[in-house]
Amino acid sequence: MSTDEASGGSRLPGGGAAWPTGPGDVRERLEKTGYLVDDGLAVACFLALKLRRPIFCEGDAGVGKTSLASAFAAALDAPLIRLQCYEGIDASQALYDWDFPRQLLHLRAAEAAGVTDADRLEGELYGRRFLIARPLLRALETQPCVLLIDEIDRADDEFEAFLLELLSEYTVTVPELGTLRAESPPVVVLTSNRTREVHDALKRRCLYHWFDHPGFARELAIVRGRLPGVTARLAEQVTGLVQALRAADLVKPPGVAETIDWAEALDALGATEVDAELAVATLGSVLKYREDLERARGLDLAALLAVRGA
Numbered sequence: 083m084s085t086d087e088a089s090g091g092s093r094l095p096g097g098g099a100a101w102p103t104g105p106g107d108v109r110e111r112l113e114k115t116g117y118l119v120d121d122g123l124a125v126a127c128f129l130a131l132k133l134r135r136p137i138f139c140e141g142d143a144g145v146g147k148t149s150l151a152s153a154f155a156a157a158l159d160a161p162l163i164r165l166q167c168y169e170g171i172d173a174s175q176a177l178y179d180w181d182f183p184r185q186l187l188h189l190r191a192a193e194a195a196g197v198t199d200a201d202r203l204e205g206e207l208y209g210r211r212f213l214i215a216r217p218l219l220r221a222l223e224t225q226p227c228v229l230l231i232d233e234i235d236r237a238d239d240e241f242e243a244f245l246l247e248l249l250s251e252y253t254v255t256v257p258e259l260g261t262l263r264a265e266s267p268p269v270v271v272l273t274s275n276r277t278r279e280v281h282d283a284l285k286r287r288c289l290y291h292w293f294d295h296p297g298f299a300r301e302l303a304i305v306r307g308r309l310p311g312v313t314a315r316l317a318e319q320v321t322g323l324v325q326a327l328r329a330a331d332l333v334k335p336p337g338v339a340e341t342i343d344w345a346e347a348l349d350a351l352g353a354t355e356v357d358a359e360l361a362v363a364t365l366g367s368v369l370k371y372r373e374d375l376e377r378a379r380g381l382d383l384a385a386l387l388a389v390r391g392a
Contacts, residue, residue: 101131102128102131104128105121105124105125105127105128106124107128108124108127108128108131108157109121109124111157111158112124112127112150112153112154112157114157115152115153115156115157116153116307116308117146117149117150117152117153118300118303118304118307119150120300122291123150123291126289126290126291127150127154129289130269130270130271130289131269133289134267135287135288135289136249136270136271136272136287136288136289137270137271137272137288137289137290137291138272138274138280138284138285138288138289138290138291139271139272139273139274139291139293140273140274140275140276140280140290140291140292140293141275141276141292141293141294142275142276142293142295142335142337143275143334143337143339144336144337144338144339144340145293145294145295145296145337145338145339146293146304146337146338146339147271147273147274147293148230148232148273150271151164151228151230151232151271151273152230154228154269154271155227155228158226158228158269160226160227160228160269161224161227161228162227162228162230163217163220163221163224163227163228163229163230163268164217164229164230164232165216165217165218165229165230165231165232166232166233167231167232167233167234167235167236167237167241168233168236168237169236169237169238170238171236171237171238171241172240172241173241173244174216175216176216176217176218176241177216177218177219177254178213178214178215178216178219178254178256179213179214179216180208180212180213180214181212181213181214184212185207185212188206188207188212189203189207192206208258208259209259210259213256213259217229218248218254219254219262221264221268221270222252222253222254222262222263222264222268223262223264224268225264225265225266225268226266226268226269227268227269228268228269228270228271229268229269229270229271230271230273231245231270231271231272231273232273233273233274233275234272234273234274234280234284235274235275235276235277235278235279235280236277239281242280242281242284245284246281246283246284246287249270249284249287249288250287251263252264252267252268270288272284272288295328295335295337295338296338298321298322298325301321301324301325301338301341302317302318302321304338304341304342305317305320305321305338305341305342305345308342309342309345309346309349311349312345312346312348312349313354313355315354315355316345316348316349316353316354316355316356317345319355319356319387320341320344320345320348320356321341321345322386322387322389323344323356323361323383323386323387324336324340324341324344324368326381326386326389327368327369327378327381330377330378330381331377332369332371332373332374332377332378333371333373333374334369334370334371334374336368336369340367340368340369341368343367343368344364344367344368346367347364347367348360348364348367351364356387357384357387358382358383358384358387361383361387362378362379362383365378365379
């Protein structure tokens with residue numbers, strides 16, 4: 083990184099928005115996209131840019147980890163490239179593959195044209211135009227961009243090891259083409275719902291931020307920002323109920339995403355406020371386990387609503 087880039091005077095490599103001048107600038111840009119951040123996250127995001135290090139976001143589902151990457155991309159005026167991890171994912175599915183149907187068509191066309199030079203055919207078949215770039219390779223070739231590696235805890239140890247090597251050098255070797263290197267590293271956001279522990283080696287490569295459930299005031303601000311058409315009373319009641327449900331020893335406590343879903347569902351029903359009967363009828367918008375539904379129905383929702391002045 084040049085001195086000009088670090089000082090905030092230039093633009094992101096390859097174009098995009100001007101380089102942020104500090105954590106406050108990052109925070110302001112993210113909040114302009116509708117994503118509210120605290121001081122710790124603003125600092126982590128700025129350091130991720132300045133130090134060219136991935137940011138590792140860990141916490142329960144629905145607390146805003148994935149949304150951070152989308153907001154980051156919007157704030158930097160850069161494309162978002164997403165790799166969704168899952169059990170059994172391997173390097174070829176995340177990095178690149180060859181377009182075998184097109185290669186076969188090319189081979190048949192060459193044969194029909196009387197091409198017999200085997201070396202020439204092989205060189206054409208394994209040229210760049212037949213290479214399908216998966217998310218990781220696209221991120222290395224796109225400047226600037228934000229690369230979201232979502233739910234890394236779902237992948238296995240072998241993929242973690244491959245990812246660690248990739249994020250260390252930002253290079254990839256395609257045997258037929260040679261080494262491909264990123265001119266400028268992408269902004270990388272990794273997320274984990276902590277369904278299993280991610281290896282320390284990968285975490286050490288990253289800046290770490292734990293995403294906790296927000297307090298009432300901040301969660302209410304998020305709901306109001308995402309759903310400006312919802313009445314203030316409804317947003318406050320729903321936020322208060324969700325805060326209470328999180329303290330009810332549920333199998334899967336609801337995240338901010340579920341708070342927004344619940345408020346949106348009630349608004350779609352034409353509600354400007356919520357009572358205990360309507361809350362029970364719409365619990366499926368916020369709770370996704372039978373045990374949690376039964377637990378919530380056993381609570382005195384009317385009393386919980388009364389706490390917020392309903």
